Amino acid sequence: METLEQIRDRLLARFPGSAVALIVNLGPAAQHSLLVDGSHGRAVAEFLRDDPALRLEFCSNMSGVDWPAREVVETAVVAAPDPAGGPPRSVEQKVKRLVPGYLEAVYHLFSIELRHGPVVLRLRTANRTDQVTLPSLTPVWRSCEFQEREAFDLFGIIFEGHPDLRRILMWDEFKDHPMRKDYVEPDDYEWEPTPHGDVLAKARKHYPAGAGAPAAAQGEPRP
Amino acid sequence: MIGPDPFPLSSPPGPQVRPVHDPFHGDLLEVSMGPHHPSTHGVFRMMVTLDGETVVKLKPVFGYLHRNHEKIGENTSYLGSMPYTDRLDYLCSMTNNWAYALAVEKLAGQAVPERAEYLRVILAELTRLLNHTCLAGFLLQDCGASGTPLMYAFREREKILDLFESLSGSRMMCNYQRFGGCRVDPPAGWLEAARTVAGNYGQFLDEYEALLTGNEILMARTQGVGVLPGPLAVSAGVTGPMLRAAGVAYDLRKVDGYGVYPRFEFRVPLGAHGDTYDRYMVRVLEMRESIGILRQALRDIPGGPIMDPKARLRGFRAKPGEVYSRIEGPKGEIGFYLISEGGPNPYRYRVRPPSLINLTILEDLCLGQSIADTVVILGSIDIVLGEVDR
Amino acid sequence: MLGTGLLQGLAVTARNLLGSFHDPKRFVTTQYPEERTKLPEAYRNFPFLVSENAVDPMGTLRCVACQICEKECPPQCIYIEKSKDKKADANGKPQLYPAVFDIDLAVCMSCQICVEVCPFDAIKMDQVFELATAERFNGLVLNREALAKPNSYFQEIHPTEAAEVDGRLAADRKAAEDKARAAAAAKAAPKPPSALPPPPPAA
Numbered sequence: 140m141e142t143l144e145q146i147r148d149r150l151l152a153r154f155p156g157s158a159v160a161l162i163v164n165l166g167p168a169a170q171h172s173l174l175v176d177g178s179h180g181r182a183v184a185e186f187l188r189d190d191p192a193l194r195l196e197f198c199s200n201m202s203g204v205d206w207p208a209r210e211v212v213e214t215a216v217v218a219a220p221d222p223a224g225g226p227p228r229s230v231e232q233k234v235k236r237l238v239p240g241y242l243e244a245v246y247h248l249f250s251i252e253l254r255h256g257p258v259v260l261r262l263r264t265a266n267r268t269d270q271v272t273l274p275s276l277t278p279v280w281r282s283c284e285f286q287e288r289e290a291f292d293l294f295g296i297i298f299e300g301h302p303d304l305r306r307i308l309m310w311d312e313f314k315d316h317p318m319r320k321d322y323v324e325p326d327d328y329e330w331e332p333t334p335h336g337d338v339l340a341k342a343r344k345h346y347p348a349g350a351g352a353p354a355a356a357q358g359e360p361r362p
Numbered sequence: 363m364i365g366p367d368p369f370p371l372s373s374p375p376g377p378q379v380r381p382v383h384d385p386f387h388g389d390l391l392e393v394s395m396g397p398h399h400p401s402t403h404g405v406f407r408m409m410v411t412l413d414g415e416t417v418v419k420l421k422p423v424f425g426y427l428h429r430n431h432e433k434i435g436e437n438t439s440y441l442g443s444m445p446y447t448d449r450l451d452y453l454c455s456m457t458n459n460w461a462y463a464l465a466v467e468k469l470a471g472q473a474v475p476e477r478a479e480y481l482r483v484i485l486a487e488l489t490r491l492l493n494h495t496c497l498a499g500f501l502l503q504d505c506g507a508s509g510t511p512l513m514y515a516f517r518e519r520e521k522i523l524d525l526f527e528s529l530s531g532s533r534m535m536c537n538y539q540r541f542g543g544c545r546v547d548p549p550a551g552w553l554e555a556a557r558t559v560a561g562n563y564g565q566f567l568d569e570y571e572a573l574l575t576g577n578e579i580l581m582a583r584t585q586g587v588g589v590l591p592g593p594l595a596v597s598a599g600v601t602g603p604m605l606r607a608a609g610v611a612y613d614l615r616k617v618d619g620y621g622v623y624p625r626f627e628f629r630v631p632l633g634a635h636g637d638t639y640d641r642y643m644v645r646v647l648e649m650r651e652s653i654g655i656l657r658q659a660l661r662d663i664p665g666g667p668i669m670d671p672k673a674r675l676r677g678f679r680a681k682p683g684e685v686y687s688r689i690e691g692p693k694g695e696i697g698f699y700l701i702s703e704g705g706p707n708p709y710r711y712r713v714r715p716p717s718l719i720n721l722t723i724l725e726d727l728c729l730g731q732s733i734a735d736t737v738v739i740l741g742s743i744d745i746v747l748g749e750v751d752r
Numbered sequence: 753m754l755g756t757g758l759l760q761g762l763a764v765t766a767r768n769l770l771g772s773f774h775d776p777k778r779f780v781t782t783q784y785p786e787e788r789t790k791l792p793e794a795y796r797n798f799p800f801l802v803s804e805n806a807v808d809p810m811g812t813l814r815c816v817a818c819q820i821c822e823k824e825c826p827p828q829c830i831y832i833e834k835s836k837d838k839k840a841d842a843n844g845k846p847q848l849y850p851a852v853f854d855i856d857l858a859v860c861m862s863c864q865i866c867v868e869v870c871p872f873d874a875i876k877m878d879q880v881f882e883l884a885t886a887e888r889f890n891g892l893v894l895n896r897e898a899l900a901k902p903n904s905y906f907q908e909i910h911p912t913e914a915a916e917v918d919g920r921l922a923a924d925r926k927a928a929e930d931k932a933r934a935a936a937a938a939k940a941a942p943k944p945p946s947a948l949p950p951p952p953p954a955a
Contacts, residue, residue: 166683166702167471196596200686202699202712247686247699251596251612257686282599284722293432308425308751317430442826445863510765517780528792531877537863545868549794549912573764576757676824676869 140255172259195248198280203290208240275301293318404747427751435711459539465687465698478543493692504741542673560656584638588739602694607633607640614690717745796877806902814874821866829859
C-alpha cells in the first residue's frame with residue numbers, strides 16, 4: 140500500500156480546496172492518520188473506497204473522541220531591550236495559549252480485496268458547544284450506521300445525512316452525553332451504600348433515614 | 363425500591379401488540395419482542411412491524427446492558443481494565459483479554475515470550491470451540507428443539523470450562539492475559555488434560571453432526587433463510603463466521619497473522635449461499651479446524667518464561683500515542699482503540715464490538731421473512747449483549 | 753428417504769438416554785448439595801487476609817496497610833484504615849497494621865488483582881462460595897475479623913502456592929537474620945590494630 144504521505148498528496152491533488160493533513164502518531168505503534176475537514180469528508184471517503192489502488196471498502200471501527208479545551212505553555216525566544224542601554228538580548232518567554240476544544244470522529248479503514256490497512260481518517264468539529272456537526276459516512280460504509288449513532292448518543296456529534304440519527308445505548312429522553320470528559324453523573328444513581336463514604340453520604344441526602352434507608356456499613360465512612 | 367423510580371420507562375417492555383393502520387396494506391401489527399424474551403440472547407428488543415406473519419419493518423433496540431465500559435476504562439488503570447474486558451463478550455473471556463493485551467502491548471511496544479504466545483493460541487482456540495458449541499446449541503434451541511442439543515453442547519463445554527478453571531481460577535471471567543505474557547504458568551498435568559479434551563472433541567462433533575446436520579427440520583428452517591450477500595456484508599462491516607458464510611475469505615488469523623498463527627496449518631471454511639444454514643455449517647467446520655490448530659499448538663508449545671522480564675504489573679504507563687489493534691474473536695473482529703497521553707489511565711478506550719456491528723444488517727436479513735425466522739436469524743448472527751451494549 | 757436425518761438424530765438421543773443409566777460418561781449431573789465436585793486448586797472466589805497462626809489472628813496479620821490493593825482494585829471494593837501504632841511483624845520489624853479492613857462482597861468481582869499486587873503475600877484468594885446471608889447491607893461487607901484466616905488454611909486450599917510463598921518468606925527471613933547476625937558480629941568484634949604507621953621519633 141502506498142504511504143500515507145502519498146495518499147495525502149493524491150487527495151490534495153484531487154480535492155484542491157480540502158485541508159488534508161497528516162497527523163503523526165508518537166507512540167511505538169506508528170499508526171499515523173489523515174485529518175480531513177468536514178466539508179470534504181464524504182467526498183474523500185468515497186474516493187478512498189472507490190480508488191483502484193486503495194479500495195478501502197471495509198470500515199472496521201468508528202470512534203468519537205472528546206478533546207476539551209487545553210492550556211498549552213509554549214516557550215518563545217523574543218528580543219528584549221537591555222535596560223542598561225546596550226544591544227537587545229534574546230530572552231525566553233513562556234506564552235500560555237488556549238487550544239480550543241473539539242470533538243473528533245476517527246475512522247479505521249481496511250481493504251478486504253487488497254488486504255491492506257489500516258488507514259485512519261479523522262474528522263473534527265469546530266467546537267464542543269454549538270458547532271458539532273460532521274458529515275455522516277454511513278452512505279459510504281454501512282458499518283458506520285450504529286457506530287455514528289453511538290457517537291451521537293455518547294458524545295453529542297451530529298452527523299448530517301445519517302438515515303436514522305437517534306440515541307442507541309441510552310434511552311430516548313436522556314439528556315447530556317455520558318462519554319464527554321466534563322460529564323457529571325447524577326447524584327443518586329447508585330443508591331446502594333457501600334463502605335465508600337461519599338456514595339453513602341449522597342444516598343443519605345436523597346433517602347433520609349426512617350424511609351426504610353439501610354443501616355450504615357461497619358467502619359467510619361471515608362471523608 | 364426505596365424512593366421514587368429515578369428511571370421511568372418511556373414505554374413498558376414486554377410483548378405489546380398495537381395495530382397500525384396502513385390504508386394500502388390493511389392493518390399492520392407492531393410487536394415489541396421485548397427485552398425479556400427467551401430467544402433474544404440477552405436483554406435485546408426488536409420492534410417488528412408485521413403484515414400477517416411477514417416482517418415489514420424491524421428496528422433493534424438495545425442498551426439495556428449498557429455499563430459505559432469505555433468510561434470505566436478511562437477512569438481505571440490499564441491493568442484494572444483487564445477484568446472488565448472479561449465481561450464484554452462474557453462467553454469468550456480469553457479472546458477479549460488477548461485483544462486488549464495485544465492492543466496495550468502494541469501501544470507500549472512490549473514483547474511477549476514464545477511460550478505465552480503458544481498458550482494464547484491454545485486458549486483462543488479453546489474459546490472458539492466453546493463459543494461455536496454454544497452457538498450450535500442455542501441455534502437449535504431457537505428452532506424449537508427445546509433443550510436436548512443445547513444440553514449436549516453444554517456437556518462438552520463443561521470440559522473446556524474445567525480446563526479454564528484449573529488454569530486461571532475462574533470458568534468464565536478468566537482475567538488471565540497480562541501485558542507481556544500470561545498471568546500464571548499452567549499447573550502440572552494441564553497440558554495433558556488439554557490434549558485429552560482436544561482429542562475427544564472430534565468424536566463429540568461427529569455425534570453432534572449425526573444429530574443435526576442431516577436433520578430435515580433444521581434444513582427446512584435454516585436453508586434459504588436470512589440470505590446475506592457478500593458486498594452488503596463487507597459494506598456493513600460484518601466480520602467473523604458471518605462474513606465467511608457470505609463467501610468473503612477474510613480471517614484475521616490469516617490476514618494479519620498476529621501472535622504465532624502463521625506457524626499453524628489450518629483452512630478457512632467459506633459458505634456458498636450466505637444463509638443461516640451456511641452460518642451454522644461454517645461454525646461447525648471452524649470447530650474442526652480449531653481442533654487441528656490445538657493439536658499442533660499443544661504438540662509444539664515450548665518451555666520458558668510466561669511473562670516478559672521487562673513487563674511491569676503495577677504503575678504501567680504507555681508513551682503518548684494511539685493504536686488500533688484487532689484479533690479474530692469467535693464472534694468476529696474484536697478490536698481495541700486506545701489513546702494514551704502518558705498517564706496511568708488511557709485517555710480514550712474504545713472497544714470495537716463485533717456483535718453490535720454484525721447487527722447492522724439484521725433488518726435487511728429479516729425483511730420478507732416470517733417472524734419465526736427472525737428468531738432463527740438472530741440466533742445465527744451470534745450476539746452477546748455484553749458486547750453489544752458494553 | 754425423507755426422514756432419515758430425523759431417525760439418525762433420534763438414534764443419538766436414544767443412545768444418550770439409555771447410556772446415562774450405566775455409562776458415567778453420559779451421566780454428567782452432580783447431585784448437589786449431597787455430592788460436591790472437587791474444586792481445582794486454582795479456583796478463586798473472594799479474598800481473605802492471611803494471619804501467621806490461628807491463636808492470635810489479629811495480631812499476626814501479614815498486612816501492613818500499605819493500601820496498594822485498595823488503589824489497584826478495579827471496582828474499589830476494599831476500604832482500609834491504617835493503625836496509629838506499630839507492631840512487630842514476623843521479621844521483628846515494627847510495621848503498621850490495618851485498623852479497619854473492609855471488603856464489600858457485593859462489589860468484589862474476584863478478579864485477583866489485589867493478590868497479584870500485594871508485596872507482602874498478605875491477601876490471598878479464598879474458595880468459599882456458599883456465602884448467602886439474610887442481611888443484604890451488613891452481611892455482605894466483611895470486616896477484618898471475618899476476613900482473617902490462618903496460614904494453615906491457606907496451605908490447605910492452595911498447597912502449591914502456599915509452599916512457594918512459605919519458601920520465599922522463610923528465605924527472606926533467613927536472609928534478614930543472617931544480615932542482623934553479621935551486623936551484630938561486626939559491632940562486637942575487638943577493634944583491629946591501627947593501620948596507621950607509628951608516629952615518627954621526635955626530631
